Amino acid sequence: MSHVSTAPDGRRLLLRLESIADLTAEERQAVLDLPLVVRSYDAGSDIVRDHDRPHECCLLLEGYAIRHKLLPDGRRQIMAFHIPGDIPDLESLHLHILDNSVGALTPVRAAFIPHRAIREATQRHPGLLHAFWRQTLIDAAVFREWMIGMGRRTAHERIAHLICEMLLRLEAVGLAPEGTYLFPATQNELGDALGLSTVHVNRVLQDLRKQELITWVRSVVTVLKRDALMDLCAFDPTYLHQDHGTER
Amino acid sequence: MSHVSTAPDGRRLLLRLESIADLTAEERQAVLDLPLVVRSYDAGSDIVRDHDRPHECCLLLEGYAIRHKLLPDGRRQIMAFHIPGDIPDLESLHLHILDNSVGALTPVRAAFIPHRAIREATQRHPGLLHAFWRQTLIDAAVFREWMIGMGRRTAHERIAHLICEMLLRLEAVGLAPEGTYLFPATQNELGDALGLSTVHVNRVLQDLRKQELITWVRSVVTVLKRDALMDLCAFDPTYLHQDHGTER
DNA sequence: CGCAATATTGACCATCATCAATTGGCGTGG
DNA sequence: CCACGCCAATTGATGATGGTCAATATTGCG
Numbered sequence: 001m002s003h004v005s006t007a008p009d010g011r012r013l014l015l016r017l018e019s020i021a022d023l024t025a026e027e028r029q030a031v032l033d034l035p036l037v038v039r040s041y042d043a044g045s046d047i048v049r050d051h052d053r054p055h056e057c058c059l060l061l062e063g064y065a066i067r068h069k070l071l072p073d074g075r076r077q078i079m080a081f082h083i084p085g086d087i088p089d090l091e092s093l094h095l096h097i098l099d100n101s102v103g104a105l106t107p108v109r110a111a112f113i114p115h116r117a118i119r120e121a122t123q124r125h126p127g128l129l130h131a132f133w134r135q136t137l138i139d140a141a142v143f144r145e146w147m148i149g150m151g152r153r154t155a156h157e158r159i160a161h162l163i164c165e166m167l168l169r170l171e172a173v174g175l176a177p178e179g180t181y182l183f184p185a186t187q188n189e190l191g192d193a194l195g196l197s198t199v200h201v202n203r204v205l206q207d208l209r210k211q212e213l214i215t216w217v218r219s220v221v222t223v224l225k226r227d228a229l230m231d232l233c234a235f236d237p238t239y240l241h242q243d244h245g246t247e248r
Numbered sequence: 249m250s251h252v253s254t255a256p257d258g259r260r261l262l263l264r265l266e267s268i269a270d271l272t273a274e275e276r277q278a279v280l281d282l283p284l285v286v287r288s289y290d291a292g293s294d295i296v297r298d299h300d301r302p303h304e305c306c307l308l309l310e311g312y313a314i315r316h317k318l319l320p321d322g323r324r325q326i327m328a329f330h331i332p333g334d335i336p337d338l339e340s341l342h343l344h345i346l347d348n349s350v351g352a353l354t355p356v357r358a359a360f361i362p363h364r365a366i367r368e369a370t371q372r373h374p375g376l377l378h379a380f381w382r383q384t385l386i387d388a389a390v391f392r393e394w395m396i397g398m399g400r401r402t403a404h405e406r407i408a409h410l411i412c413e414m415l416l417r418l419e420a421v422g423l424a425p426e427g428t429y430l431f432p433a434t435q436n437e438l439g440d441a442l443g444l445s446t447v448h449v450n451r452v453l454q455d456l457r458k459q460e461l462i463t464w465v466r467s468v469v470t471v472l473k474r475d476a477l478m479d480l481c482a483f484d485p486t487y488l489h490q491d492h493g494t495e496r
Numbered sequence: 497c498g499c500a501a502t503a504t505t506g507a508c509c510a511t512c513a514t515c516a517a518t519t520g521g522c523g524t525g526g
Numbered sequence: 527c528c529a530c531g532c533c534a535a536t537t538g539a540t541g542a543t544g545g546t547c548a549a550t551a552t553t554g555c556g
Contacts, residue, residue, distance in 0.1 A: 051486065067392075069392075071400060073482075077400045079395050091388065091389070094378060094381055094382040095385050095386070134342040136385060137342050137343050140339065140391060141343065141347050144317070146395055147325060147391060147395055148327075151440075153319075153323075154544095187504095188502080192399075197544070197546075198502090198503085199546080199547095200544055218553080218554090238345055238347050434534060435535065436534080445512070445513050445514075447513075447514080447537090448513070450534095450536060451536090497556105498556095502552080502554095504549100506547105507549105508545105508546085509544105509545080509547100510545070510546090511544090514540085514541080515538105515541100516539090518537075520535075521535095524529100524532105525528105525529095526527100526529090
């Protein structure tokens with residue numbers, strides 16, 4: 001069921017890029033002119049797969065996606081949770097073989113943009129290039145932060161850190177009013193993302209609830225004590241590079 | 249003791265970029281024309297620090313460097329081992345605040361290239377831009393692979409995987425003849441890179457030696473049974489993206 | 497109402513961390 | 527040349543974090 005995108009879909013990417021870099025009027029127009037083909041996916045299905053050689057990038061419009069990889073024996077590592085506005089396979093623009101899969105965590109609507117169109121737009125508009133490149137660098141910074149978590153943080157710290165990260169990322173796109181947001185991941189998926197077992201995720205979550213730091217009911221997370229939660233995991237938001245305006 | 253670079257230093261970057269992307273004659277010349285300022289560092293010293301706002305990038309000429317980050321309580325995560333030809337802070341080109349430090353693992357000679365010079369060269373030469381961007385994407389792919397290790401691989405697999413990775417990366421620049429290469433990391437540093445304690449690294453290493461898979465004497469690693477070692481950790485080199493020529 | 501997926505609990509256990517010595521290699525000053 | 531000192535490697539003993547297995551609730555949903 002692919003079809004050409006309607007107006008609001010086209011703005012999703014623009015909003016994201018403007019949160020990353022300042023764009024000129026022509027650059028904004030060039031983003032809106034990018035050709036989009038929209039497709040829908042069921043929860044649990046793969047959008048692109050490890051070792052694919054895609055010729056387009058996938059812009060998440062609605063729903064959440066995961067970047068993940070399976071080991072030959074079935075162990076799984078989830079490497080990122082992607083939210084609307086993300087482009088989980090942006091690197092395919094310059095890395096021709098994918099080294100991970102992207103799957104739909106929930107039902108997903110995604111817009112596909114041909115590599116060629118992005119290349120042409122970025123060649124004509126250096127500001128766009130800057131924004132796209134910067135996005136891939138921010139993704140990499142998040143990977144590094146997750147490495148710290150899995151290598152050196154306790155289970156409590158890891159889970160708290162992820163909750164803080166999702167809070168800030170979703171707030172940045174207006175999807176976390178009053179410290180509440182949707183996080184449709186099962187405890188099993190959380191474990192695969194954090195390097196923990198499902199059982200242990202469950203116990204830590206109960207503990208965070210008992211401490212009244214958070215509430216997590218059926219995919220709805222509420223951060224009750226923001227400062228205490230951030231203290232618990234020594235959260236430093238620098239790595240999200242959310243303040244492109246002031247950080248120079 | 250900084251000084252302007254001599255001829256062979258200038259070629260180091262060219263070699264790396266040519267291993268990443270095909271360059272035209274003008275692009276090659278543009279790389280050689282980049283202004284370099286060379287500085288030397290003692291082992292253990294920091295080259296750039298977390299939260300710095302650098303205006304230049306650091307090209308490793310000689311020696312090994314680590315990308316690392318300290319938690320407030322002293323725990324450390326090493327996020328990458330960098331070898332000659334690497335640019336450990338390339339992302340500073342578009343991310344203005346560093347979110348990790350880069351330290352000299354051994355005595356290091358490094359060449360600094362002003363951001364402005366790189367920006368001008370990449371604006372004039374799209375092929376160069378492609379190569380630099382691609383390099384940052386390959387770095388990110390390595391981060392993802394390390395995440396898999398720390399999240400889902402056993403200590404044996406993690407160590408074996410790192411040994412394989414360094415082997416392939418160093419072979420690519422001619423620094424690992426006959427399966428032998430220099431890896432001047434202490435067991436403590438290996439632990440901080442892999443999310444393990446020093447003691448446990450020691451024990452696993454002894455075990456790999458007992459199995460006659462490797463030899464590791466005073467920073468000199470020799471891979472004795474390459475296939476067996478790769479089997480042990482299900483090593484798949486795709487993520488290193490070393491074959492830019494054939495992979496299209 | 498009943499299946500299927502998730503969450504939760506309990507019991508037990510393994511990997512790996514921690515702590516504390518001890519050993520070995522190697523550079524330095526006498 | 528040798529003793530000292532330092533750093534890294536190694537070993538042993540003990541323990542904790544978090545994994546595994548299996549059973550039992552819950553909840554969503556058709």
